[in-house]
Amino acid sequence: MKNLSKREKIMLITASVLLVLYGYFRLLLLPVITEIQVTTKNINKYTEELNSQNSIKLISQNNKNQLEELKSKIQETLKALPESERNPEIAYKVKVLGDKSGVDIDFLSFESAQIAKQDEKNSLNELGIIQVPLTVQVIGEYKNILNFINSIENDNRIAEVDRVEISGEDSKLKASISFSYLYMEAENKKDVQYDFNKGNYGKEDLFK
Numbered sequence: 017m018k019n020l021s022k023r024e025k026i027m028l029i030t031a032s033v034l035l036v037l038y039g040y041f042r043l044l045l046l047p048v049i050t051e052i053q054v055t056t057k058n059i060n061k062y063t064e065e066l067n068s069q070n071s072i073k074l075i076s077q078n079n080k081n082q083l084e085e086l087k088s089k090i091q092e093t094l095k096a097l098p099e100s101e102r103n104p105e106i107a108y109k110v111k112v113l114g115d116k117s118g119v120d121i122d123f124l125s126f127e128s129a130q131i132a133k134q135d136e137k138n139s140l141n142e143l144g145i146i147q148v149p150l151t152v153q154v155i156g157e158y159k160n161i162l163n164f165i166n167s168i169e170n171d172n173r174i175a176e177v178d179r180v181e182i183s184g185e186d187s188k189l190k191a192s193i194s195f196s197y198l199y200m201e202a203e204n205k206k207d208v209q210y211d212f213n214k215g216n217y218g219k220e221d222l223f224k
Contacts, residue, residue, distance in 0.1 A: 096174050098199045101129050101148045106197050109171070110152055117164035119156030122190070126150045132198060147176070147196035154191050158182070161191045174198045 103126055114121045127149040154164060161182065168175050179194040 096172060097145075098173065099201065101146070101197075101199055103148065106148065106150065109173070110150075110168075113167045113171070114152075114154060114164055117156075117167055118160040119154040119164045119191075121152065122155050123153035124150060125152075132196075145198050145200055147198050149178075149194065149196045151192060151194045154193065156189065156191075157187045158189055161189060164191075165193060168193075168195055 106126075107124060110124060111121055129146050129148050132145040132147045154161060156164070165177060165180060169177055175195055175197050177193065177195040179192075181192045182189055184190045
Protein backbone atom coordinates (compact mmCIF):
# COMPACT_ATOMS: atom_id res chain seq x y z
CA MET A 17 0.00 0.00 0.00
CA LYS A 18 2.92 2.26 0.85
CA ASN A 19 4.50 1.54 -2.50
CA LEU A 20 1.40 2.75 -4.37
CA SER A 21 1.34 6.15 -5.85
CA LYS A 22 -1.19 8.75 -4.81
CA ARG A 23 -3.13 8.23 -8.03
CA GLU A 24 -3.22 4.45 -7.57
CA LYS A 25 -4.41 4.90 -3.97
CA ILE A 26 -7.24 7.16 -5.15
CA MET A 27 -8.20 4.65 -7.82
CA LEU A 28 -8.12 1.81 -5.29
CA ILE A 29 -10.26 3.71 -2.80
CA THR A 30 -12.71 4.69 -5.56
CA ALA A 31 -12.94 1.07 -6.71
CA SER A 32 -13.53 -0.07 -3.14
CA VAL A 33 -16.30 2.49 -2.66
CA LEU A 34 -17.90 1.50 -5.95
CA LEU A 35 -17.71 -2.16 -4.96
CA VAL A 36 -19.36 -1.43 -1.64
CA LEU A 37 -22.06 0.65 -3.35
CA TYR A 38 -22.66 -2.13 -5.90
CA GLY A 39 -22.96 -4.69 -3.10
CA TYR A 40 -25.37 -2.39 -1.25
CA PHE A 41 -27.40 -1.86 -4.39
CA ARG A 42 -27.38 -5.57 -5.26
CA LEU A 43 -28.18 -6.88 -1.82
CA LEU A 44 -30.43 -4.17 -0.43
CA LEU A 45 -31.75 -1.70 -2.98
CA LEU A 46 -32.38 -4.07 -5.90
CA PRO A 47 -34.83 -6.35 -3.96
CA VAL A 48 -36.65 -3.26 -2.68
CA ILE A 49 -36.90 -1.77 -6.17
CA THR A 50 -38.05 -5.13 -7.57
CA GLU A 51 -40.71 -5.39 -4.86
CA ILE A 52 -41.84 -1.84 -5.56
CA GLN A 53 -42.15 -2.63 -9.28
CA VAL A 54 -44.12 -5.81 -8.57
CA THR A 55 -46.35 -3.99 -6.09
CA THR A 56 -46.93 -1.14 -8.56
CA LYS A 57 -47.81 -3.64 -11.27
CA ASN A 58 -50.27 -5.40 -8.94
CA ILE A 59 -51.80 -2.07 -7.94
CA ASN A 60 -52.26 -1.11 -11.59
CA LYS A 61 -53.79 -4.52 -12.32
CA TYR A 62 -56.12 -4.24 -9.32
CA THR A 63 -57.08 -0.69 -10.36
CA GLU A 64 -57.91 -1.87 -13.87
CA GLU A 65 -60.00 -4.75 -12.49
CA LEU A 66 -61.75 -2.38 -10.09
CA ASN A 67 -62.48 0.11 -12.87
CA SER A 68 -63.76 -2.76 -15.01
CA GLN A 69 -66.01 -3.97 -12.19
CA ASN A 70 -67.27 -0.44 -11.60
CA SER A 71 -67.99 -0.10 -15.32
CA ILE A 72 -69.86 -3.41 -15.27
CA LYS A 73 -71.82 -2.28 -12.20
CA LEU A 74 -72.61 1.02 -13.88
CA ILE A 75 -73.74 -0.74 -17.06
CA SER A 76 -75.76 -3.20 -14.97
CA GLN A 77 -77.40 -0.34 -13.04
CA ASN A 78 -78.17 1.50 -16.27
CA ASN A 79 -79.68 -1.68 -17.73
CA LYS A 80 -81.69 -2.16 -14.54
CA ASN A 81 -82.96 1.43 -14.70
CA GLN A 82 -83.87 1.00 -18.37
CA LEU A 83 -85.66 -2.25 -17.53
CA GLU A 84 -87.65 -0.57 -14.76
CA GLU A 85 -88.49 2.31 -17.10
CA LEU A 86 -89.62 -0.18 -19.75
CA LYS A 87 -91.76 -2.03 -17.19
CA SER A 88 -93.31 1.27 -16.15
CA LYS A 89 -94.11 2.14 -19.79
CA ILE A 90 -95.63 -1.32 -20.30
CA GLN A 91 -97.79 -0.85 -17.20
CA GLU A 92 -98.96 2.54 -18.45
CA THR A 93 -99.72 1.03 -21.86
CA LEU A 94 -101.72 -1.77 -20.24
CA LYS A 95 -103.68 0.83 -18.28
CA ALA A 96 -104.50 2.68 -21.49
CA LEU A 97 -105.50 -0.47 -23.38
CA PRO A 98 -105.79 -3.44 -21.00
CA GLU A 99 -106.10 -7.09 -21.99
CA SER A 100 -109.63 -7.58 -20.63
CA GLU A 101 -112.78 -5.53 -20.08
CA ARG A 102 -112.12 -5.04 -16.31
CA ASN A 103 -115.73 -3.96 -15.66
CA PRO A 104 -115.41 -3.80 -11.85
CA GLU A 105 -112.49 -1.41 -12.31
CA ILE A 106 -114.56 0.70 -14.71
CA ALA A 107 -117.36 1.04 -12.16
CA TYR A 108 -114.88 1.96 -9.46
CA LYS A 109 -113.11 4.44 -11.77
CA VAL A 110 -116.38 6.14 -12.80
CA LYS A 111 -117.29 6.62 -9.13
CA VAL A 112 -113.86 8.12 -8.36
CA LEU A 113 -114.01 10.45 -11.39
CA GLY A 114 -117.53 11.50 -10.39
CA ASP A 115 -116.45 12.34 -6.85
CA LYS A 116 -113.47 14.35 -8.10
CA SER A 117 -115.66 16.24 -10.58
CA GLY A 118 -118.31 17.04 -8.00
CA VAL A 119 -121.20 15.08 -9.53
CA ASP A 120 -123.37 12.35 -8.03
CA ILE A 121 -123.57 9.04 -9.90
CA ASP A 122 -127.27 8.26 -10.14
CA PHE A 123 -127.18 5.26 -12.47
CA LEU A 124 -124.66 3.12 -14.33
CA SER A 125 -125.43 0.41 -16.85
CA PHE A 126 -123.08 -1.80 -18.90
CA GLU A 127 -123.85 -3.21 -22.32
CA SER A 128 -122.31 -6.30 -23.86
CA ALA A 129 -118.75 -5.86 -25.10
CA GLN A 130 -118.44 -5.66 -28.86
CA ILE A 131 -115.92 -5.15 -31.63
CA ALA A 132 -115.03 -1.47 -31.84
CA LYS A 133 -116.85 0.50 -34.49
CA GLN A 134 -114.99 1.46 -37.63
CA ASP A 135 -115.29 4.56 -39.75
CA GLU A 136 -113.19 6.30 -42.35
CA LYS A 137 -110.86 7.73 -39.70
CA ASN A 138 -109.98 4.57 -37.81
CA SER A 139 -109.61 0.84 -38.19
CA LEU A 140 -109.90 -0.31 -34.61
CA ASN A 141 -111.67 -3.55 -35.47
CA GLU A 142 -108.75 -4.56 -37.69
CA LEU A 143 -106.54 -4.37 -34.58
CA GLY A 144 -108.94 -6.52 -32.56
CA ILE A 145 -109.98 -3.63 -30.31
CA ILE A 146 -113.08 -4.33 -28.24
CA GLN A 147 -115.26 -1.68 -26.63
CA VAL A 148 -117.29 -1.88 -23.44
CA PRO A 149 -120.31 0.45 -23.88
CA LEU A 150 -121.90 1.92 -20.77
CA THR A 151 -124.34 4.62 -19.85
CA VAL A 152 -123.91 6.80 -16.77
CA GLN A 153 -126.47 9.20 -15.38
CA VAL A 154 -125.09 11.94 -13.14
CA ILE A 155 -126.56 14.87 -11.21
CA GLY A 156 -124.75 18.13 -10.65
CA GLU A 157 -123.98 21.61 -11.93
CA TYR A 158 -123.22 22.19 -15.60
CA LYS A 159 -119.52 22.92 -15.10
CA ASN A 160 -119.13 19.83 -12.91
CA ILE A 161 -120.80 17.65 -15.54
CA LEU A 162 -118.40 19.03 -18.16
CA ASN A 163 -115.48 18.31 -15.83
CA PHE A 164 -116.71 14.74 -15.42
CA ILE A 165 -116.95 14.23 -19.20
CA ASN A 166 -113.49 15.75 -19.64
CA SER A 167 -112.04 13.46 -16.96
CA ILE A 168 -113.42 10.43 -18.80
CA GLU A 169 -111.95 11.56 -22.12
CA ASN A 170 -108.56 12.25 -20.51
CA ASP A 171 -108.47 9.17 -18.30
CA ASN A 172 -105.35 6.96 -18.39
CA ARG A 173 -107.53 4.26 -19.97
CA ILE A 174 -108.73 5.01 -23.50
CA ALA A 175 -112.40 5.97 -23.62
CA GLU A 176 -114.69 7.37 -26.31
CA VAL A 177 -117.71 9.50 -25.42
CA ASP A 178 -120.57 8.85 -27.87
CA ARG A 179 -123.56 10.81 -26.60
CA VAL A 180 -124.42 13.36 -23.92
CA GLU A 181 -127.94 14.47 -22.98
CA ILE A 182 -128.46 17.13 -20.29
CA SER A 183 -131.83 18.06 -18.79
CA GLY A 184 -133.13 19.95 -15.74
CA GLU A 185 -132.83 23.47 -14.39
CA ASP A 186 -130.34 25.54 -12.39
CA SER A 187 -127.91 23.48 -10.32
CA LYS A 188 -130.00 20.31 -10.42
CA LEU A 189 -129.03 19.15 -13.88
CA LYS A 190 -129.16 15.52 -14.89
CA ALA A 191 -126.90 14.22 -17.63
CA SER A 192 -127.04 10.89 -19.43
CA ILE A 193 -123.63 10.06 -20.86
CA SER A 194 -122.96 7.12 -23.18
CA PHE A 195 -119.34 6.17 -23.73
CA SER A 196 -117.10 3.16 -24.20
CA TYR A 197 -113.89 1.96 -22.61
CA LEU A 198 -111.60 0.06 -24.99
CA TYR A 199 -109.44 -3.02 -24.53
CA MET A 200 -107.49 -5.49 -26.63
CA GLU A 201 -108.15 -9.08 -25.65
CA ALA A 202 -104.95 -11.07 -25.01
CA GLU A 203 -104.41 -14.56 -26.40
CA ASN A 204 -103.13 -15.88 -23.07
CA LYS A 205 -105.37 -14.48 -20.38
CA LYS A 206 -104.01 -14.00 -16.88
CA ASP A 207 -105.87 -13.73 -13.61
CA VAL A 208 -107.35 -10.24 -13.46
CA GLN A 209 -106.24 -8.25 -10.43
CA TYR A 210 -107.47 -4.82 -9.37
CA ASP A 211 -105.43 -2.22 -7.50
CA PHE A 212 -108.46 -1.01 -5.57
CA ASN A 213 -109.49 -4.49 -4.42
CA LYS A 214 -107.79 -4.41 -1.02
CA GLY A 215 -110.68 -5.06 1.33
CA ASN A 216 -113.98 -6.79 1.81
CA TYR A 217 -116.91 -5.33 -0.12
CA GLY A 218 -120.48 -6.23 0.68
CA LYS A 219 -122.49 -3.28 -0.59
CA GLU A 220 -125.38 -4.13 -2.86
CA ASP A 221 -125.32 -0.69 -4.41
CA LEU A 222 -121.85 0.58 -5.30
CA PHE A 223 -122.94 4.21 -5.47
CA LYS A 224 -124.61 4.53 -2.04
